[in-house]
Amino acid sequence: MKKIIIFLLSLFCAFSYAKETKITIRARAKDAKFIGSSLGGAYVIIRNKINNTILAEGKTSGSTGNTDLIMKAPKLRDSSIVDDATGKFLATLNIDEPTFVSIEILSPFNHKQAQAKVSTELWVIPGKDILGDGIILEIPGFIIDILKPRTHQYIALNSITGKPFQIQANIVMMCGCVIDKGGIWDSDKFETKAILNKDGKFLSETNLSWVSTNLFDGSIAMSAPGNYEIVVYAFDPKTGNTGVDKINYVVY
Template sequence: MKNRMLATLQALACLMLLTLQPQAWAAEEGVLTPLKVLVRSDDAKFIGSKVGGLQVQVRAVATGEVLAHGPLEGGTGDTAALMQQPQLRGQSATTGEPASFNAELALERPTRVEIVVTGPLGVAQSAQSTALSLWLLPGEDRAQRPVILHMSGLIVDMVDYQLAAQALTVTAQVTMLCGCPLDRDGLWPVSDFSVALQVLQAGQPVAQQALVFTGVENEFSGTLTLPGAGDFELQVTAIQRSTGNAGVYQHPLRVPAAAQQPQEQ
């Protein structure tokens, strides 16, 4: 009788161990929680590979532990859905598989995370950071319901500049942060943008000139007269009047005492 009871107890103990082991593993490893992150340019489309992509880091706010990190890459998304069709509550404009960062986080408990995004990485002077904190619940799918961050600004870059005597001619390129184009009659008309060239010396402006659209997509150009020789800073600023989106490009410029020959960047 005793032997039979002992065998029964041993069997029950083994069964309990088998039942508890998967639960202990799940508690130790956490529950896989899908996460998708997208970043949208203010008044434009999603930011992705066209402008060098973005870098994403997801960290636990309480501990500082980095839970996931990596590049955000892909296309800019569906133009019609993003820019032309009305957006109703509950509907998503993420059709067309726009650029995203995807991860699976192993969460043991509800976790407040901070998502930090840096870029665009293709144009150093236009790179910036934005961040968002939120709660993630173990097993709750945030890939089907992605997290969308927003970035404001413009990409301003140099096409070329030429220096002949004391005349400085500059051609700059301006786009939305997603790389979406500026044109005369497009979704982002050049009439909504103001682009200017300033030349500074010792931090003070010494010459300035508005840059005008050249007729080539994204390009603005103008010429000004420098006050003389010396070390200067060339600065191009752009602003979208309707939104306040802005961008800046800066470049050192040395003008020799006799600047007679054309000089290219």
């Protein structure tokens, strides 16, 4: 009986000292805005580094943020780049002592081919909330979806011989921010290309040109049957930001 009482007292003490501690986590696309509901959110996992226990997990939600505030306003040490609607995940941790945690973000959650994992580590003190801008992790890359040709499409050689073979891709920033000619994310400042491989060997490459918002296309010549792979990439020479998508198709 005495042991049971001691055990219950220890449990009571543990719960008595545990304090609810809130942390705001945000995912920001490299050279762009925040990842929120419009892109399906970024997935956040907070773990205790000692035993790898998950303390909180969930997706960011909210808007991509205020474009002028994030991309145009001068940045001072104490200035904020978020507003009340900016996408975030608000985690609530119940900890009873200073805890060293890892914060991991997978984003974009709904676009696996572009998904990147970023993480950081920090101490969290019971009852000491981290709010406001919170913890901001940067997600590098572009989201690229090859639209033409289709994955594993079978194409008759006689239907394309002597004709330009169209390659088309949709390219956006990792927050879903649009790429336009002359826009904040200016298509003219990005290098966008398609690389063509045949039967595992490099064949040729071509530039992709902006057509309309987020849409790029180009053409390439093909004159033989085989197993083909197209690799489309976007590259920003100023920031080093890079994104890639690949598909395979068959010419018979």
